[in-house]
Amino acid sequence: MIQKCHVASNFMLEGIPPYNFELSVHAPCGYHWMTPSEVYSNNVIWTAAPLSSAGAVGLKLEFVGSVHKPVVSLTVFSRRKLASDEKSKLLKNVERALGLRGDVSEFYKMAETHPVLKQAVTDLYGMRGSWGFDVFDRAIVALTSQNAPMNRTRQMINAIIGTYGETAEFDDHAIQTWPLPQTIVEVDAQELKERCKLGYRAAYLKDLAKAVVDGACPDLEELEKMGPDQAKKLLTGLKGIGQYSAEIVSPHPGFPLDIWSIRLFTKIFMPEKSWSSLAEAMKVMRKYAENEWGRWRDYVFTYIINDLENLSRKLGLKLGLTVAEVLEET
DNA sequence: GCGTCCAGGTCTACC
DNA sequence: GGTAGACCTGGACGC
Numbered sequence: 001m002i003q004k005c006h007v008a009s010n011f012m013l014e015g016i017p018p019y020n021f022e023l024s025v026h027a028p029c030g031y032h033w034m035t036p037s038e039v040y041s042n043n044v045i046w047t048a049a050p051l052s053s054a055g056a057v058g059l060k061l062e063f064v065g066s067v068h069k070p071v072v073s074l075t076v077f078s079r080r081k082l083a084s085d086e087k088s089k090l091l092k093n094v095e096r097a098l099g100l101r102g103d104v105s106e107f108y109k110m111a112e113t114h115p116v117l118k119q120a121v122t123d124l125y126g127m128r129g130s131w132g133f134d135v136f137d138r139a140i141v142a143l144t145s146q147n148a149p150m151n152r153t154r155q156m157i158n159a160i161i162g163t164y165g166e167t168a169e170f171d172d173h174a175i176q177t178w179p180l181p182q183t184i185v186e187v188d189a190q191e192l193k194e195r196c197k198l199g200y201r202a203a204y205l206k207d208l209a210k211a212v213v214d215g216a217c218p219d220l221e222e223l224e225k226m227g228p229d230q231a232k233k234l235l236t237g238l239k240g241i242g243q244y245s246a247e248i249v250s251p252h253p254g255f256p257l258d259i260w261s262i263r264l265f266t267k268i269f270m271p272e273k274s275w276s277s278l279a280e281a282m283k284v285m286r287k288y289a290e291n292e293w294g295r296w297r298d299y300v301f302t303y304i305i306n307d308l309e310n311l312s313r314k315l316g317l318k319l320g321l322t323v324a325e326v327l328e329e330t
Numbered sequence: 331g332c333g334t335c336c337a338g339g340t341c342t343a344c345c
Numbered sequence: 346g347g348t349a350g351a352c353c354t355g356g357a358c359g360c
Contacts, residue, residue, distance in 0.1 A: 147338040152355060199353030204340085242340050259338055279348090 003056045005077035005170040011091060012073055015100030019070035020126030021063035024099060029305050030150075031141075033131050034059070034097060035177040036157060048168040048175035049093070049133040054078055054086055056177050058170030059094065067126045072098060077170030092221060096251065099128025107296040111303075116268055116311060120303040123310045129302030135220050135249060136212050137178040142245035143201050143208070145258070159196035160205075184209035204240025211238055220251045228252035253298040255289040257282055261305070265289075268304065 025033040026040045038047035043063040048056050058077035065071030074094060076082070082090070095101060111117035132138040144156040164179035164187065184192070184206060193202035211217035217238055223231040228250070235246040247254030257265065262281050266273065269288065275281040289297040304311070 142339095145338085146340065147353075149337055149356085152337085152353095155355080193353090197354060200340090200351090201353080240340070244339060 001055065002167045002169060002174070003079045005056070005058045005079050005168050007078050007081055008170075009076045009078075009082065009087070010073065011076070012071060013091075013095060013098070013100055015065075015070035015072070015098070016103045017068045017070055018104075018126035019065075019100065019128070020067055020124070021070070021072065023124055023127035023306075024130075025061070028127075028129070028131055029302065031131070034133055035137075035175065036154070036161065037176045039173060039175070046171060046173045046175060048166070048177040049090070050137075050166050050178050050180050051078075051082075051086060051090065052180055052182065054080065054082060055180075056166035056168035056175075057082075057090065058168035058173070058175060060171055061094075061098075070100065072100065075171075077168065089221070093133050096220065096224075097130050097132060099130035102128055102130070104128070104299065107299045110293065110296055111300075116315065117300060117303065119311060119315055120307040123307045123314075124303055127303070127306065129299055133178070135217060135223065136181050136209070138220075138249045139208050139212075139217075139241070139245070140178065140205065142248040143204055143240055144198070145248070146201065146240075146245065156196055156198055156201070160198075163195050181209035181212040185213050201240070207239045208241075224251045253295045255286055255297045255301055257285060261301075264308075265301075265304070 021043060022040075025045050027033075032038055033045065034047040034049060038045055040046075045059075045061050047059050047061070049059060050056050060075040060077070062073045062075075063070070064073050074091075076087075076090060108121055111121040132141070140157065140160060141153075144153045144160075148156070161176050161178060164183050165176050166179065167174055167176045187206070189202050189206050192198060192206060196202070198205060208217065212219075218226075218234070223234070226234070231250050231252055232243075232246050235241050235249055236243065241249065244256050244258060247256040259278070262278065262285055265285055266275070266281050270285070273284075275284075289300065293300045
């Protein structure tokens with residue numbers, strides 16, 4: 001559905017330094033920040049998000065501060081004036097996705113203790129690792145990442161957005177964004193499977209949409225209020241969401257190891273160890289991440305993944321997995 | 331052009 | 346609690 005968004009509201013968002021806007025919102029980990037069709041140019045990003053009550057809203061974010069005094073000017077374009085609760089939820093979700101209020105000084109101090117982390121922090125100074133608008137789009141990314149190489153994940157995501165997504169027309173841009181869960185609930189599972197090439201994931205996606213609509217799956221704000229364990233337990237209780245997906249969806253720190261990232265992390269942090277099985281490596285690496293980096297383990301994950309090329313070049317690490325190689329391999 | 335193999339997370343059945 | 350096999354699809358590869 002196309003929403004012509006004429007009504008504009010402005011907000012100024014201040015962050016905790018250091019903050020690098022481009023590194024944080026421009027294709028983090030080779031993916032989108034909010035939606036795949038967003039446009040980034042010279043410290044401005046045009047993107048969109050789906051609001052269940054008001055449809056797609058256009059978002060223009062312009063970085064008007066500096067790394068040491070970060071300020072983002074946000075303009076929200078909607079088809080009608082947003083109610084105060086809609087505005088409040090939208091602002092919370094955008095601020096969370098920007099990671100503006102996150103203080104990373106403790107992480108940077110911790111990173112001093114390991115040469116690889118130290119280098120990654122130097123290369124990506126001020127980057128945040130947050131992304132996504134709410135629980136449903138994060139869950140779609142998690143579901144389509146299961147059992148699929150990156151190219152196929154992109155293909156499924158593009159088909160879902162292209163077929164059932166919302167489009168916001170604003171400020172000379174037309175940005176496609178995620179479908180509302182209410183839309184997916186109404187779609188026949190077989191149609192979803194065939195049109196979006198989802199395979200067995202179609203049933204999971206439909207169940208998940210129903211869970212979001214019914215309230216069985218809370219939004220990110222509610223998940224944030226829960227403890228990390230409670231949020232994870234709730235998410236893994238949903239059909240199609242296992243440990244990996246729960247760590248992608250949950251707003252709490254996680255370490256979403258998959259088949260190729262486990263090779264990468266064990267190579268960097270446990271190069272001397274040999275493994276009897278992949279399952280063993282996963283278990284040990286997860287425990288290591290929790291013990292060594294605690295609440296910062298998601299930052300370790302994001303910084304390493306985003307800095308593969310630099311780390312290979314500057315530290316002479318034979319990771320065998322630059323971004324290009326990972327994309328090629330997957 | 332056709333057939334085969336591979337990638338990858340979760341669920342289910344079974345031990 | 347641990348593990349094997351099935352679930353889907355597109356792309357790579359060999360013939």
